[in-house]
Amino acid sequence: MATRTALVGGGATGIGFATAGQLALAGHRVVITGRRADALDAAAAELRAGTGGDVHWLAGDLADPVATAAVAAEVTGRYGSPDILVLNAGGPPPGRILQIDDEQWQSAFGLLLLGPLTLARLTLPRMAARGFGRVVFLTSTAVRQPQPDLALSVVLRSAVTAAAKLLAREYAAEGVTVNCVAPGPTATRRREQILTARATATGRTHADLDAEDAASVPAGRAGRPAEIGAAVTFLASAEASYVNGTVLTVDGGRTETI
Numbered sequence: 037m038a039t040r041t042a043l044v045g046g047g048a049t050g051i052g053f054a055t056a057g058q059l060a061l062a063g064h065r066v067v068i069t070g071r072r073a074d075a076l077d078a079a080a081a082e083l084r085a086g087t088g089g090d091v092h093w094l095a096g097d098l099a100d101p102v103a104t105a106a107v108a109a110e111v112t113g114r115y116g117s118p119d120i121l122v123l124n125a126g127g128p129p130p131g132r133i134l135q136i137d138d139e140q141w142q143s144a145f146g147l148l149l150l151g152p153l154t155l156a157r158l159t160l161p162r163m164a165a166r167g168f169g170r171v172v173f174l175t176s177t178a179v180r181q182p183q184p185d186l187a188l189s190v191v192l193r194s195a196v197t198a199a200a201k202l203l204a205r206e207y208a209a210e211g212v213t214v215n216c217v218a219p220g221p222t223a224t225r226r227r228e229q230i231l232t233a234r235a236t237a238t239g240r241t242h243a244d245l246d247a248e249d250a251a252s253v254p255a256g257r258a259g260r261p262a263e264i265g266a267a268v269t270f271l272a273s274a275e276a277s278y279v280n281g282t283v284l285t286v287d288g289g290r291t292e293t294i
């Protein structure tokens with residue numbers, strides 16, 4: 037199997053960390069990124085120890101196009117332009133559609149759309165020139181089944197899904213695929229933040245909301261980050277060459293669409 041270079045956003049924790057581990061186990065060189073150098077350094081060391089893989093890190097704010105471009109340039113300078121791009125970072129703050137102010141819309145637009153598009157712009161043409169590339173956007177089942185208290189995620193990730201579809205068609209003939217993985221509730225820091233916000237907004241207990249959320253999933257539980265990472269790793273594989281422009285929901289069966 038060919039060894040590829042994978043750039044994984046939000047790789048210090050949660051879904052990004054688990055994905056980085058699985059890509060390393062699949063034999064790829066992995067570069068994780070995020071904003072906190074200390075967390076990335078510790079995560080990369082843990083991933084190297086756990087997988088025996090070739091894991092590196094670079095700090096950068098993926099909501100800032102200038103910093104994002106700097107990350108892309110640095111990765112390319114050190115390891116070559118990435119063959120696999122996992123477009124993942126933090127989620128936007130919760131809030132219902134009319135509670136979000138302009139500043140929050142702008143900030144979430146940078147985090148969810150502009151940063152990932154900057155990375156795509158800088159790396160996809162190079163993937164196409166080499167005849168191989170895999171791009172996976174981490175989104176949310178909120179694009180399939182809207183969640184009223186996650187308006188920023190619902191609206192902007194729908195736009196991200198549309199952008200992924202356009203990108204998928206752009207370089208399909210050159211061996212580049214672009215897909216989305218849409219997780220349902222997954223046991224990470226992000227899920228804890230959402231449950232805490234719901235507890236504050238409703239006056240209900242965190243434990244109560246946790247149990248209710250788990251019960252809404254046919255599998256009866258939140259997902260494990262590795263279960264999301266496995267889906268991303270499949271889409272990043274050479275074998276997934278004919279899967280393009282799709283949204284893979286990984287949600288224990290929760291999404292109620294056919």
Ligand SMILES: NC(=O)c1ccc[n+]([C@@H]2O[C@H](COP(=O)([O-])OP(=O)(O)OC[C@H]3O[C@@H](n4cnc5c(N)ncnc54)[C@H](OP(=O)(O)O)[C@@H]3O)[C@@H](O)[C@H]2O)c1
Pocket residue numbers: 045046047048049050051052069070071072075096097098099100124125126127128147174175176177218219220221222223224225226227
């Ligand atoms: N967990 C769920 O239930 C769930 C469900 C659906 C969708 N998602 C989505 O999945 C994605 C990953 O979340 P997670 O659950 O793995 O949560 P997480 O553990 O909080 O991970 C988020 C990661 O992104 C990094 N990050 C945040 N803002 C960033 C920025 N501006 N630039 C670069 N890195 C940034 C964080 O590191 P730093 O803070 O150091 O930057 C952190 O490592 C999020 O977009 C989330 O909305 C999660």
